Amino acid sequence: MKHIISRPLPAHWQLNSLHPRLQRIYAARGVTREQQLELQLKHLLPWQTLKGIDAAVELLLPVVRDQQKLLVVGDFDVDGATSTALAIRALKLMGATQLDYLVPNRFDFGYGLSPELVAVAARRQPDLIMTVDNGIASVAGVAAAHQAGIKVLVTDHHLAGDELPAADAIVNPNQPGCEFASKAACGCSVVFYVMLALRSRLLQLDLLPAAGANMAQLLDLVALATVADVVPLDYNNRILVEQGLRRIRAGQVQPGIDALLRVAGKAPERVVSSDFGFALGPRLNAAGRLDDMSLGIECLLSDDSRLALSMAHELDELNRSRREIEQGMQQQAMTYVQQFQAADNLPTGLCLYQADWHQGVIGILASRIKDKVHRPVIAFAADEQNAGELKGSARSISGLHMRDALDEVDKRSPGLIKKFGGHAMAAGLTLNAGCYQQFAEVFDQVCRRQLNDEQLQQVIETDGELEPAEFTLALARELKWAGPWGQAFPEPVFSGRFRLVQQRIVGERHLKLVLQPVSSELLLDGIYFNIDPACWPNHQTELVSAAFQLEVNEFRGQQNVQLLIRHLAADIN
Structure with missing residues (x-):
């Protein structure tokens, strides 16, 4: 279950020359003075x-x-x-x-x-x-x-x-x-x-x-x-x-x-x-x-x-091949995850392994599964050069320092890990294949000790709700160029309640939407990439809660506002 919350704001900021919405966005990212926006080499x-x-x-x-x-x-x-x-x-x-x-x-x-x-x-x-x-x-x-x-x-x-x-x-x-x-x-x-x-x-x-x-x-x-x-x-x-x-x-x-x-x-x-x-x-x-x-x-x-x-x-071309390999591995990994979920025993620290997984793609696989289940994930593949060894690629969530977690596993069970290294959110390691099950158990124990139930709840931080008058091309353009956005300085994401006016599948796995803010007559285009086909389209739902980015969509030389949906759920309020 994902929870939408608004980013906390500092008590004071001085960004008076900017759009009020942009002031709040910057302040929530620790920018409280306009000098902090001077991105010159000096x-x-x-x-x-x-x-x-x-x-x-x-x-x-x-x-x-x-x-x-x-x-x-x-x-x-x-x-x-x-x-x-x-x-x-x-x-x-x-x-x-x-x-x-x-x-x-x-x-x-x-x-x-x-x-x-x-x-x-x-x-x-x-x-x-x-x-x-x-x-x-x-x-x-x-x-x-x-x-x-x-x-x-x-x-x-x-x-x-x-x-x-x-x-x-x-x-x-x-x-x-x-x-x-x-x-x-x-x-x-x-x-x-x-x-x-x-x-x-x-x-x-x-x-x-x-x-x-x-x-x-x-x-x-x-x-x-x-x-x-x-x-x-x-x-x-x-x-x-x-x-x-x-x-x-x-x-x-x-x-x-x-x-x-x-x-x-x-x-x-x-x-x-x-x-x-x-x-x-x-x-x-x-x-x-x-x-x-x-x-x-x-x-x-x-x-x-x-x-x-x-x-x-x-x-x-290599990237196209990588995507095809990754999609197959992701389907296999989710089968394992669903088996855990069906038995109501999804580990806090999740290890996944299949003998024929591609060693070069396990890192991105771990990242994808981590995003789906909001758990630290380590994906393993057979080491192609050293028979009997497994290579692991680890991805973490906030609250668990991955390299330190692996260090704790190593101290608890010396010799279990052959070698490891990395940083807070990502790491790599090598195991003897025969140690996989023991490692998975010890890693889960370490994660259970370090992460509480609140940290395992997936939270979507947003910059609050937009007023109807703010769904404009001018603001969408300003947000696009107001970065650079990235890790720990994320692109603005907003939340809101909408009437679901239209919904249809495009390109096999993408949901094209027309949404109406509950407090407005405004109609807005939206796109939700890589939807879960078990959930959407949902023709029984009239009201939805959404987290979205406000973006400029350009098609055949015409520009219009589009909501890039990051999360969508039936509104039960």
């Missing part, structure tokens, strides 16, 4: 507060000055791909030429700088390995690199474990003792800051190329990573995302990002932050989920618009 946090950044610059300096060989070791998601592309593009702008990258195929090596990956890396004879979006847990991998005579620079944003790798330098805002104020930085923004610091040092040494190596031209990569990695949009992250969006809209965009937008049917001049999460992110992620993230990285590195477009089409 307000970015300084790189000097990042622990380890001076040592990182000294490691990178010979890559530019002496043309030492650098190998960037990335990750197989959007943050990893953009981090890799940004590092190489930035260093090229600063004059480096001996640059290479290596991304572990998730099916061959798993996550991060492992000793096995170091053995592959050593064949390329780099002077320095730089990890991006990984490395903070690579204790054994860093040791293996040092044994091979290779220095290591770790750049990461994930939470540190009990032991840090003995890297030559670590830059991670979440490492112990780091005073950088934004703990929500993604991996790509950490790399961006490292490159800002390196550029500053080169400028000091009079070693910058004549073109100046303007780092702002890489902000589209940072913006994409920040939204797609679902990190909280604190003030610093909102600046990075907004500045990246402005560059894309102005046509100052990497050919790969431009190509991905066009393949997704999005006009670059009208791009908004949600396009990163729903259009670009899944297409890039599909490469790492089903094949090799190198295709996504090459798309982001290409300066040839035709080649970039060709690769974007390949990524689009």
Whole structure:
């Protein structure tokens, strides 16, 4: 059962120049002064507060000055791909030429700088390995690199474990003792800051190329990573995302990002932050989920618009395949969930496993099921490289820190988990297949101890009810451009009671609606994507309660207000 509540408002705010509705929306997200809406680059946090950044610059300096060989070791998601592309593009702008990258195929090596990956890396004879979006847990991998005579620079944003790798330098805002104020930085923004610091040092040494190596031209990569990695949009992250969006809209965009937008049917001049999460992110992620993230990285590195477009089409096809695989897995997973529900014993911490599930899609499966049942969920698949082992991908809800929960499982039952890592809302782990049932039981016990009944109630936070006079194109347009919206700074959602005037299915699983606010004669179009066919259309219901976004719908050159339905229920009041 979902409950609709209004977001709490602070006692005071000073946003007097804005539309009254927009004032309340911002205030509910912690913006109480208009200065907090000034998203200029001059307000970015300084790189000097990042622990380890001076040592990182000294490691990178010979890559530019002496043309030492650098190998960037990335990750197989959007943050990893953009981090890799940004590092190489930035260093090229600063004059480096001996640059290479290596991304572990998730099916061959798993996550991060492992000793096995170091053995592959050593064949390329780099002077320095730089990890991006990984490395903070690579204790054994860093040791293996040092044994091979290779220095290591770790750049990461994930939470540190009990032991840090003995890297030559670590830059991670979440490492112990780091005073950088934004703990929500993604991996790509950490790399961006490292490159800002390196550029500053080169400028000091009079070693910058004549073109100046303007780092702002890489902000589209940072913006994409920040939204797609679902990190909280604190003030610093909102600046990075907004500045990246402005560059894309102005046509100052990497050919790969431009190509991905066009393949997704999005006009670059009208791009908004949600396009990163729903259009670009899944297409890039599909490469790492089903094949090799190198295709996504090459798309982001290409300066040839035709080649970039060709690769974007390949990524689009991979994403279509990913969707088909995911839909089948989701149907199978929901069969298990319904069996639990029928027996009235749905676990608080839900583990799901089927032998033929695709290892690259279990993360998105866990996320989908978590959204449906509002429980922490871990989906498992057989490890394709290590017989007898399972790979798990975990997603959490508010109230349960997933990495800490796995740590508690590990402490309660030592040896049950072979390895794990992650952060509050997402994590990954490896088990011996024979330990699955025991793990599922212990994980459920940990979740039951940490989550109460209230936290297991799915709540939809809204920005209240709109007045009839507020259902306007002008307000819908203002809301669209008032972001950037994203994690912890969500798009405005409103609630209301409506008469259900018309309802029909379009495109197999979408509900097209005409709704009338109960206090008005106004008729409004609405669309509810991916409905539950067991519930809708419901021709016995006249009144409904809805949570919705107010959006601009454009069709054949005409614009009108449309309600994008997020939740719909029969109104029994």
